Amino acid sequence: xxxxxxxxxxxxxxxxxxxxxxxxxxxxxxxxxxxxxxxxxxxxxxxxxxxxxxxxxxxxxxxxxxxxxxxxxxxxxxxxxxxxxxxxxxxxxxxxxxxxxxxxxxxxxxxxxxxxxxxxxxxxxxxxxxxxxxxxxxxxxxxxxxxxxxxxxxxxxxxxxxxxxxxxxxxxxxxxxxxxxxxxxxxxxxxxxxxxxxxxxxxxxxxxxxxxxxxxxxxxxxxxxxxxxxxxxxxxxxxxxxxxxxxxxxxxxxxxxxxxx
Numbered sequence: 362x363x364x365x366x367x368x369x370x371x372x373x374x375x376x377x378x379x380x381x382x383x384x385x386x387x388x389x390x391x392x393x394x395x396x397x398x399x400x401x402x403x404x405x406x407x408x409x410x411x412x413x414x415x416x417x418x419x420x421x422x423x424x425x426x427x428x429x430x431x432x433x434x435x436x437x438x439x440x441x442x443x444x445x446x447x448x449x450x451x452x453x454x455x456x457x458x459x460x461x462x463x464x465x466x467x468x469x470x471x472x473x474x475x476x477x478x479x480x481x482x483x484x485x486x487x488x489x490x491x492x493x494x495x496x497x498x499x500x501x502x503x504x505x506x507x508x509x510x511x512x513x514x515x516x517x518x519x520x521x522x523x524x525x526x527x528x529x530x531x532x533x534x535x536x537x538x539x540x541x542x543x544x545x546x547x548x549x550x551x552x553x554x555x556x557x558x559x560x561x562x563x564x565x566x567x568x569x570x571x572x573x574x575x576x577x578x579x580x581x582x583x584x585x586x587x588x589x590x591x592x593x594x595x596x597x598x599x600x601x602x603x604x605x606x607x608x609x610x611x612x613x614x615x616x617x618x619x620x621x622x
Contacts, residue, residue, distance in 0.1 A: 364390050365424065366526055366559045367412060372421035374407055374583075381407040383583040385421070389576075394552045394560040396570045396591070399580035400604050405563045406446075408580065409530055412561065413444050426525055443519030443558065446530025450515060453503050459514050460486055460499040466521035489517040493547060509540030513547070527558045533569040541569065549573055549615075567595060567610070567617040579603040 367389040374382040382404045389395060397405050410416040411423060414435040423430035426441055443466075453462060463486040490496045493513040495506075503511065512532055519527055532548065533541045551557050552573030562571065570577075570591075577594040579586040580603070587599045597610045600619055607622040 366391055366426060368424040370422045372418045372423060374416060375419040380583050385585055387578060387588060389559060391559055393576050394574045395576045395578060396574050397563045397578045403580040404583040405580055406530055409528055409563055413442055413528055414438055440522050441525045443524035443527040445515035445519040455504060457503050459501050459503055462503055463518045463521050466518045489520055493517045508535045512544060524558050527560045529562045531563055545571055567619045570617050572615040
């Protein structure tokens, strides 16, 4: 795999007459932590779906963990990729317990099916739930949780199979200030852990970038505006071009903020 976790070349996704992605080139190396930023409709979630092997490109080539999309059995590839986002939450059935939701990720399901779980599965799931601050909710049903609690459960689930790549689609969306800051603190602990998987986070807001993020990719109308080391990419010029308005960008330590000029 020569250190490449992702390698996309000329990736285009077309639906009808619209290009959701247009000629995207992108490489992610082992140990890198990326954020994908852009306005609504920029193609962020579509790009994440390509990386998760749920969407195949109309044109271009995609290599994920050394395997070429279109030539690999995606059902063998997906267990190596942890994914947390609204697409997973929408598949969870009423009555599913938090513990079952997390444990079932080891088998590629969402919630308990017919499989039997052993002691190691229970132990790992409970440990992950504890790390994400929802350990005392293992017996609760998912739909009784707050939005912030659900987000943390889904991240614990994404880590259950010890993936080589972790994809988080807008993990802080819909959270209040306290919930956002708690989640970002926990994500910062993950990004700074050298043993953690390579990470890609999708967001609309620079304020939601976890501490320890090393690289950024900016998308607008399906095309890459800029990508590379975060300090070089998150400039007022580049973000203004991405979001289509004049922005002032500030950095306070390892946290970012932006506002209209």
